[in-house]
Every structure is written in structure tokens, then in C-alpha cells.
Amino acid sequence: MATRIEGIGEEEMSNMESGVAVTNPTSQSKTKQGFFSSPAVVTITQKVVAELIGTYFVIFAGCGSVAVNKIYGGSITFPGICVTWGLIVMVMIYTVGHVSGAHFNPAVTITFTLLGRFPWKQVPLFIIAQLSGSILASATLAVMFDITTETYYGTLPVGSNGQSFAIEIIISFLLMFVVSGVATDSRAVGEMAGLAVGMTIMLNVFVAGPISGASMNPARSIGPAIVEHEYRGLWVYIVGPIIGTIAGGFAYNLIRFTDKPICELTKTRSFLGTKSRNDSC
Template identity: 65%
Template structure:
């Protein structure tokens, strides 16, 4: 069940995000801000729709990093990663069937525009931020859990805004490997794979360094639910 959810979630993320790039390349009607918005919105939609089933990883490096910090069982890692890769390849294949995509356009996903070193550094930085945010909203029981989808989606939107024009961005090896396999274009692919792995693991370490606090338990929030907290506040005001 969880693995099927990872296939479906990854499929629609790649289909919508890469699809926006493809449609913009062919028809020029979406624009770069629109593409950034699509990436953020589709991730948010998938987190809220199926996150309660599989945890909404949709990303091999998220699965690996959560496992490193004991938030996910090791025995499920291979099947999750296989499901994510399959979802990405199926999405890339669907887009190739629907549109006449040239290798020059190639979704504008894994071919850096400038120097490889600059693209690698940017990928590490935005992947760090991506996993840092996920660690905060999804693994810390003091966070407001109901806002996780919005927070993660907005982080992706911002990262694409900043780094998208430079090299397309990834933050997800499945997102880059799937279209690369379908189109058989591997130029610069290592940047997106290595950069996302290094950045997300560093982001996990970064959040775990500040996770613990010297505050007594009595000063920490009693509830992880924004809705419950709001309800309690209203009740006390009556």
C-alpha cells in the first residue's frame, strides 16, 4: 500500500512539474514563475492527499536521510526508492508519449546552463534547506503538523525561483534520473544526484544539531496540532 502511494505521488509530481516545463517550452504560456508555482503546488497537494499513508517521501534522498536519523525503518528503504524511481520513469514516459520533446529541450531539468561547480553548490544549498524544513515540520513533534504540506511546498517553490534559471534544480534524484532514462540524456546528471544527496544529508544533520533544547518540558508546546491549539485558545477566551 505505502509503496503504491509512493509510485502514484512521485508520478504526479514529475508529471505536473516536468509537464509544466514541457508545455511552456512548446506553447510558451506558463512562464518561469508559473513553473515554480506548479512544482510547489503539486508537492503540497500530494503531501496532503497521501502523506498519511506513506509519509509522502516521493524522493530517495528524503527516504535515506530520514532513515539515517531513525525516522524510517531501514528494511523499507529499497522498496520505497524503487517505487519512487518507477513513478518518475513512468511520468517521463507519459510526457514523451503526449508531446514531441526534443533532446535539446529535454525538460530543461538536468543540463546546467552555467559552470558545473556553480550548479553543484546551488543544488547542495537548496537541498540542505529542503531537508532542513522537512526535518522541522515532519519529524519534530513540537512542530505544527497540519502546516507541513504548505511549508514544504513553499520551500520547493522558493528554491525553484532562486536556482531554476541556473540549472533547473532537482532536490530529488528520482526527478532527474527518471527523465534522463526516458530521454537517454545523461549530461550533467551527476550534479543533481550528488548535490541532492550531500545537501539533504547535511540538512538533516543541521536540524538535528538544533533540535534539542535546554528548556524544561513545561515550557515546550503541549500540542503539535495548530487546530487543537487554536481551539484551546478560543475556549480559554470564553
């Protein structure tokens, strides 16, 4: 007679005697739902989606203002384009900054990672989301407007590649220096981060816009280049912003610890945030 043995009921025992495989509904359910119900998976998914949507609207509004200004005879004007870039970045920082950190920029993501403020394993996901958002926004603009060589909304060096490369490094340095100060330093007024970063971008576009287009962001340049098949000088807008943001981030990380003696700084941590072997001043 079938009896209940170690949590196995009569029906399960009968199936075992007949050679039928027995499955545990509870464990099967956990297997099916475990991955997608994991808090870590849900959280990273939310971050990636936030980065994609945020980057989409940054590129759509910023590049859209460039396209509309060229197509409709300067209706927005150059100052209007500068303000648009600053406003859309500020708006999206306040909208999704608490979800993903509002990078919207592969160079910023890479810099945060090198400084030990962002996990390496999430870097590919963030960069893919940022590039995807830029490409989707650029494709949207290409469908909406009749884009020609004269109305291209991407970034191209006006002078030499070297001139644009240098200015991209400088303005990207300033951007990351400000981001590090207002968004990562506990002594700063965190509520002002979006305004400060948006104003920095607006000022950078005022200064560098007529020279390089003021990219400061590889995703901002790669998206339009892929959609419109315009790759002239693209390396400037990939290498320049990455060098500039890394330099700006490390520069602020250096002055962040100026309230400590140099020997204490070198004893406790390196600029990468790792422990130093030198334990004495």
C-alpha cells in the first residue's frame, strides 16, 4: 500500500512505482520565475531602459533643434539650439537620474567605472542602451524630415580634425569635472546637479558649437553618423570626449581629497579607489 514517505504523497508514490518521473511544482515554478523575478535583474533592466529612453530624448530634442533650424531657415537660431541642448539634458537628469544615474553618454559611463563608482559588468549594457537610444532618435528624425548634406544634424569638424579634437577634449573635461563635483561629492548640493550639468552643456555648445558641433558624447555623434552614413571625422567625437571625461573625472577626484595630507591620500587609496601597498607616510 502506498504511504506518504518523506513528503511524497500517494499520487507521487504511485507514479514512481509506474516509472513516471515526478516533478516538484514548487521548485519548477521557482525555476521558471527565479531569473526574471530577481530584484537584481529587475533593477538593471530598469536602469538600462531609463538610459535608452533618456538618451533617445536627449538626441531627439538636441539634434532635432539642429535639423529644424537648418531646414526652416534659422527659425530656432544658434542660441536656441544651445538652450535646447542644456534644457533637455537637465530635464532628463531630473526625470531618470534617480533610476540610472542619467549618464546618457558612454564616455561618462567609462569614466565612472574607472573611478570605481560604477560596476564593470553593467558597462556594456549601458553603452548598448545609449547607442541604441541615439540611433533610434536619429532614425526618427530621418523619417520625419528630409535630411540632406546641408541639413545634417550630426557633428562634423568645421576646421581641421585636430582643432575639433582639441576642443572636444577641453569641453568634455569641463563637463565631467562639473558632473563629478555636483553629482558625486557629498558636500555638493545634489538637487542642483541637473541644473549645473545642463548649464555646462549649454555653455559648451555656445563656445564649441561653431567649431566642432560640441558633441562631448560619442553616442550623440555615432547615432546620426550611422543613420545618415556620414563618418567624416567620427573618430574625433569618439576619442576626444573619452579622453576629456576621463581627465576631468580624475582631476576632480584629485581635489576631492585635498582636506587630507598627501601621505594619507597615498596610504589609504589610489586614484582608482583601490588600497595602496604603502601603509606609512
